[in-house]
Amino acid sequence: MQQIFNFLIRHKNTIFFLLLLSVSLFLTVQSHSYHKSKFVSSTNFLTGGLYDWMNDMGSYLHLREYNDRLVEENEYLRSLLFNENIEDSVIVKTDSTSFSGPFSVVSAKVISNNYSKTDNYLLLDRGKNEGIKADLGVITNNGIVGIVEETTKNFSRVLSILNSNSAINVRLKKSNHYGTLVWNGKNPNLVQLTYVPKIANVQKGDTVITGGKSFVFPEGIPVGIVHDFQLGKNESYYDIDIQLFNDMTNIGHVYVIENKNKQEFSKLNSSDDE
Amino acid sequence: MNSAVFLNIARFVLLVLLQGLVLCNINFLGYINPYLYVLFIILLPANLSPTKVIFYAFLLGLCIDFFQDSGGVHASACLVAAYLRPVMLQFSFGITFGHQTLKFKNTPFSERLQYVLLMVFVHHLILFSLEIFNAHHILLVLKKTLFSGIFTTLLIIFTMILFGKKTQ
Numbered sequence: 001m002q003q004i005f006n007f008l009i010r011h012k013n014t015i016f017f018l019l020l021l022s023v024s025l026f027l028t029v030q031s032h033s034y035h036k037s038k039f040v041s042s043t044n045f046l047t048g049g050l051y052d053w054m055n056d057m058g059s060y061l062h063l064r065e066y067n068d069r070l071v072e073e074n075e076y077l078r079s080l081l082f083n084e085n086i087e088d089s090v091i092v093k094t095d096s097t098s099f100s101g102p103f104s105v106v107s108a109k110v111i112s113n114n115y116s117k118t119d120n121y122l123l124l125d126r127g128k129n130e131g132i133k134a135d136l137g138v139i140t141n142n143g144i145v146g147i148v149e150e151t152t153k154n155f156s157r158v159l160s161i162l163n164s165n166s167a168i169n170v171r172l173k174k175s176n177h178y179g180t181l182v183w184n185g186k187n188p189n190l191v192q193l194t195y196v197p198k199i200a201n202v203q204k205g206d207t208v209i210t211g212g213k214s215f216v217f218p219e220g221i222p223v224g225i226v227h228d229f230q231l232g233k234n235e236s237y238y239d240i241d242i243q244l245f246n247d248m249t250n251i252g253h254v255y256v257i258e259n260k261n262k263q264e265f266s267k268l269n270s271s272d273d274e
Numbered sequence: 275m276n277s278a279v280f281l282n283i284a285r286f287v288l289l290v291l292l293q294g295l296v297l298c299n300i301n302f303l304g305y306i307n308p309y310l311y312v313l314f315i316i317l318l319p320a321n322l323s324p325t326k327v328i329f330y331a332f333l334l335g336l337c338i339d340f341f342q343d344s345g346g347v348h349a350s351a352c353l354v355a356a357y358l359r360p361v362m363l364q365f366s367f368g369i370t371f372g373h374q375t376l377k378f379k380n381t382p383f384s385e386r387l388q389y390v391l392l393m394v395f396v397h398h399l400i401l402f403s404l405e406i407f408n409a410h411h412i413l414l415v416l417k418k419t420l421f422s423g424i425f426t427t428l429l430i431i432f433t434m435i436l437f438g439k440k441t442q
Contacts, residue, residue: 012325013324013325013328013357014357016325016328016329017328017353017356017357020328020329020332020349020353021350021353021354023346023349024332024335024336024346024347024349024350024353025346025350025404026346027339027345027346027349028344028345028346028347028350028404028407029345030345031343031344031345031346031347032345032407040336040339040340040343040344040345040346041340041343042340042341042342042343044340046340047294047340047341050291050294050295051295054295114342114343115301116301116304116305116307117342117344117405117406118405118406118407118408118411118414119344119405121343123343157343164408185406185408185411185414186414187304188304249301
């Protein structure tokens with residue numbers, strides 16, 4: 001007994017070290033698995049608040065650019081409206097909350113954005129109070145950004161498409177061939193499209209859009225264009241590099257999209273396709 | 275004694291805020307970030323008990339993890355650096371460090387540089403291996419460790435020179 005105590009006292013530093021190390025390794029492993037990292041997160045009051053405060057000060061630097069983006073988007077939406085001949089009564093006074101289709105949209109601001117790691121997250125300044133829930137899609141006017149992973153009252157954390165756990169269903173715009181969008185962790189402007197069958201006629205410059213199979217994103221949201229492609233190792237699927245439309249290193253305002261039919265859909269189809 | 279404790283607490287808070295809000299967003303050339311907060315572990319008094327050093331390092335790493343959404347990556351890296359600190363102190367400054375109070379600013383520059391380099395590279399190697407967590411990307415780990423390590427070391431040396439003078 002005496003010897004055991006002596007041993008413990010002699011090695012108390014090592015034991016303490018191993019104990020804390022196992023705690024932190026547990027947290028690390030948890031952070032690398034999708035939908036499990038709940039303990040250590042920047043959505044808490046302190047870090048979320050600090051990021052919010054920093055972003056408040058920094059956002060003035062980007063005002064001009066964000067204005068230009070908004071005008072550009074408005075221009076596009078206007079041209080859609082005028083060419084669709086939708087009646088005025090429909091256009092006027094239908095804000096996002098009273099809109100009766102399956103999709104509702106909430107705008108939010110990105111207050112923290114990572115892109116230099118292999119598992120990146122974004123932090124939004126809206127949370128449960130504004131109706132944001134886990135598993136909603138996040139886009140900008142240029143394309144997709146990620147999927148909401150966790151929300152608190154005032155903040156939500158988004159699993160960026162620049163994350164090794166991200167897998168999003170997309171398709172080629174011209175040919176309806178579906179594939180999965182993943183990221184190899186190297187270049188924040190290039191993501192990889194896998195599982196596109198060999199039979200698809202892929203060309204450089206082809207547009208890639210969301211597939212709409214998963215009900216997270218509506219169908220037809222732009223993703224990027226084919227930058228480079230080659231046949232994979234087993235010669236039956238293409239490995240395609242996609243140049244994103246979005247500049248993932250500079251995201252200002254985003255839209256969080258909720259599909260109200262999603263729960264119904266996931267009841268019917270329990271496959272884990274994102 | 276009290277002023278030393280106060281100085282260390284202030285340094286802790288300052289480094290965490292600086293790291294979380296500014297330095298993690300530099301992304302020089304896309305992926306190179308300095309991790310200046312290791313300076314806290316480096317500058318802890320040499321005669322502080324190893325248990326305390328390990329505990330403070332864990333807290334420091336966890337704070338950065340909260341900012342970075344990275345689970346326990348920084349905490350693990352800090353822990354390993356703190357655990358190996360006595361060995362590195364001994365290796366860099368010789369065996370006498372434990373007996374009298376070692377003042378970092380009174381040591382020769384080469385010894386100090388050696389100590390900083392050892393601490394930074396051990397910390398960065400663990401940090402990036404756990405952050406990337408994929409054996410296929412081992413080259414990426416080494417590349418990030420090397421470049422971020424150089425950046426961090428430079429910044430630490432500059433900080434030590436800049437703020438070391440004032441307290442003399």
